[in-house]
Amino acid sequence: MDDAALDLHRQARETAYSMPLEQINPADPELFRSDTMWPYFERLRKEDPVHYTADSGWPDVGAYWSVTKYNDIMAVDTNHEVFSSEPIIVLPDPAEDFTLPMFIAMDPPKHDIQRKTVQPIVSPHHLAHLEPIIRERAAKILDDLPIGEEFDWVDKVSIELTTMTLATLFDFPWEDRRKLTRWSDVATAGPESGIFSSNDPEVAEQERRAELFECVDYFMRLWNERVNAPPRPDLISMLAHGESTKNMDRMEYLGNLILLIVGGNDTTRNTISGSILALSQNPDQERILRADPGMIPNMVSETIRWQTPLAYMRRTAKQDFDLGGKTIKKGDKVAMWYVSGNRDEDVIERPNDYWIERPRVRQHLSFGFGIHRCVGNRLAELQLKIIWEEILRRFPRIEVVGPPRRVLSSFVKGYEHLPVVIPTRT
């Protein structure tokens, strides 16, 4: 960290501990962009683990609870009877004229049936089929990287690999695969994200919707091709032939597509970039990894904890519920801050260290818990494992040569840009 960054973190710590507790508003995306949310969560875990923000400052978010300790998060995530995933799993409420049903934001029984429809895509059998395909693509991506010159790891490796995998899962036209990356970004972007041509929030929102309609129109063509053909092991064919999904309307199809696109894309992308950053900041850990590639699975799990690519999931209370001495009222919004639970000093040993030899390295909250626990967790781990096996075969060093640019979001915790240089090949 350079002096300016150290100053920023010192200031954040002072502010986090001196401001009135009730004003702490961890959903502020600026805290995530500057990576200064840590002392706020640390204070909440110590002084107010179930915390109420009465006014977030955003009308579509309003008031919300923050659950910040590991065991409290587990208690909420595993209690779907009280804590509903409907109507949405992010803090901003859905626009009334643009709701996107998707099974991550549904309760049983509909959730369970739709989840079962896509589950075969990540069965051990299908993952074994995917492994050589992912490996061949990972190898090609790495072989094409420039040596001795700066490039953006996010764009050239993380996005490319996860987009290729996603295109394979959908059996999506190969030459158009970067559309998936764009739709993934558009789906999670707020009007302030800067990825639209207009900065006017209303115009940006209209642009966002127009792009999402392009997405569903494109996928509708693929659906029409596949619904009249015999079932195949790709996600579109599975949805088109699935008993519980074959009659979905356009918005529900779009909602579930976005779930699968974002679920399979941003999260894994940001973990791949996170692994490069974490190892460059912790050279002792990189030495351990390079001395014993058998440590790759450990490193992958530790990176998923350390990165926590989805910072929280929202639930909505269906009835009054007492948690940590507070009463969450029926209808209240609750953010389960995985990013904070993963740094809980009472459950995780040396939580702020990146430590690939950590005991119980798979013990983290990044994939959630309970009936919505990530469907794609083994696929995400597989992609990370393969890319690192192939990196270790090729490159003795990857240098991070500048600070990362982080995403402006308190939901997707990740990177827009990570400048690196690979000095030599093995």
Ligand code: HEM
């Ligand atoms: C659900 C994280 C990769 C597809 C979730 C949830 C989290 C999560 C936190 C919600 C859990 C809850 O509410 O309890 C991650 C992380 C990933 C990752 C950190 C990578 C490191 C993937 C991949 C796929 C995927 C590769 C693609 C196949 C899904 C789906 C759901 C989900 C479909 C909804 C499950 C349900 O509602 O039953 N993921 N995910 N995820 N994830 Fe992932």
